[in-house]
Every structure is written in structure tokens, then in C-alpha cells.
Amino acid sequence: MEQIEQRLQNEYSELPPQERRLADFILGHPEDLPLYNSTELARHCGVSKATVSRLFKRLGFGSFREGRQRFRDLRQQGVPVVNEDAFGGGILEQHLEREIGNLKRLYGGLDNDLLTNAVEALIQAREVVVIGFRNSFPVALHLRQQLAQVRERVRMAPQPGQSLGEELAELHADDLVVLCGFRRRPHKFPAVLRSLHRQGVPVLLLADGSARGIASQASWWLECPLDSLSAFDCYSSAMSLTNLLANLVLHQNLSAGSERIAAINEQYELIDELSLDLSGSAR
Numbered sequence: 001m002e003q004i005e006q007r008l009q010n011e012y013s014e015l016p017p018q019e020r021r022l023a024d025f026i027l028g029h030p031e032d033l034p035l036y037n038s039t040e041l042a043r044h045c046g047v048s049k050a051t052v053s054r055l056f057k058r059l060g061f062g063s064f065r066e067g068r069q070r071f072r073d074l075r076q077q078g079v080p081v082v083n084e085d086a087f088g089g090g091i092l093e094q095h096l097e098r099e100i101g102n103l104k105r106l107y108g109g110l111d112n113d114l115l116t117n118a119v120e121a122l123i124q125a126r127e128v129v130v131i132g133f134r135n136s137f138p139v140a141l142h143l144r145q146q147l148a149q150v151r152e153r154v155r156m157a158p159q160p161g162q163s164l165g166e167e168l169a170e171l172h173a174d175d176l177v178v179l180c181g182f183r184r185r186p187h188k189f190p191a192v193l194r195s196l197h198r199q200g201v202p203v204l205l206l207a208d209g210s211a212r213g214i215a216s217q218a219s220w221w222l223e224c225p226l227d228s229l230s231a232f233d234c235y236s237s238a239m240s241l242t243n244l245l246a247n248l249v250l251h252q253n254l255s256a257g258s259e260r261i262a263a264i265n266e267q268y269e270l271i272d273e274l275s276l277d278l279s280g281s282a283r
Helices: 002-014 017-028 030-035 038-045 049-058 064-078 084-088 090-109 112-124 134-148 165-169 189-199 236-252 254-270
Strands: 128-132 154-156 176-180 203-207 220-223
Touching (some): 017 049, 112 176, 112 220, 134 154, 176 189, 236 254
Parallel strands (some): 176 203, 203 220
């Protein structure tokens, strides 16, 4: 599906609104496309059958049926065959190639100026609030842990068992929200982004390509490809980006970051919180 997704991404900015709505669905749910015929897809997306036909012809297919078959063929190629020879041979190489491909697309698509501005915002913000729902939560949690090593006032929201509204209400233009929004986002996600936009709170959006329809409301959008061979998305590019961001924050504010790391390590020692015994033996 990667080539078809890339075609959609290349054409996206030129698409009319109805075709863009259809493209948003395909990019957000590529695994579902083979399940629909053109009538069902049009009804599901709230567009006409003619819109479906126009979009697939724009992508170089003679018809929707031809495009759907191409999706089906690619889907079949991506499903691992569970047998000893396949698992021990080609599957590992294919998986590695896909991971490397995601990383190349991530770093090939990063704009240096955009990245520099986002990192400067991470350094200068009074407070950094990191938000991630569902599959985005582990990425958000890891980013918060990394950033908290090198700057003060970094927190996750909402806290367990709490609602988000009261935490968003107290944010201002001198704060920064890092919003992790990978596909299969909850329905409230666009509303959260709109609310922050209305408040004038800067937002750094970390998301896959399915977020392009709402990304304009973020101050910065860093796209992380999640393509995988099978049903579950690969988050290596997202985790690599969190590592890059944290390291850039540290190195562009090295004195303050180093002081904080030293202070944290001192606390580790004072309360004997972490085991530094490399042999793994009990004390």
C-alpha cells in the first residue's frame, strides 16, 4: 500500500474538499479499503460515487475496482506466512526493510527550520504538557520521561482517572503542548486540537500521515510513518523522533540540561532509587 499512500500524500494539497475527505479515510484506514465497494465507500465517507471514481483515476487507476484490487494484492503481500521457513528467513528481512523505510521517510521529510523552531519552543516553554491517547500513550510517556531529564516542568495529561478539561484551561501562550496523535485516534482528538488552537497554546503534533487533515491547527507537525508488514503499526520512527527531540533539547541548552541531569542523579543516589550494579546481583 505504500506506493498508493505516497501518491495520495503527493496529491493531497491539490485535492478538492470531497476527494480530500475520501483520502483522509483511506490514509487513516488503509486496512479497511478492500472491504468496501465503491457505493459503500462513498456512503461511508459522505461523498458521491463519482468522487470515488475521480480520486482513483487521479491516482492512475482505470477504476475504483482496479485500485481496490491493487490494495488487496499489496495487503496479501504484507501478511506474514506462519511457517518455520518464512519466519526464519524472508519475514525478518522484510520487517527490517520496512522499519528502515519508515525511518528514511521520517528523516527525509523533516524540515530543518521547522525542527529547529519546535526544539526552541520545547526549551523556552514555561511548561511542557505531553498528551497521548490509546496507541499514542507509550510514545507520549517516553517523550515525557526523556524531556524531564533535561528540563523542568514537563508533565503528562490527563493524570490517571482525571479529565482533560481542567488541565487545558490553565494553559497559556507561553506553554507548549506536545500532542501525540497516531492513527485510530479517539473522536475527541480534533476537539482537543481546536481548543488549544483557540486558546493560542502552541502545539507540537507528532502523528502519522492520517493527521494531515487537522495538522494545520498545530504550530508544528512532525510526521512519523507507521507502515508495517501486517496488522500492527511500527512505532520505531516515532520513538526515534522522541529520542532526537530530547537530545536536541539537551544539546541546545547544554549547561542547564547537564545541571538537571546531575541533580537527578544525585537524588537517585540519596534515596537509593536505582540499582547501578552492572553484575545484576542483589545487594
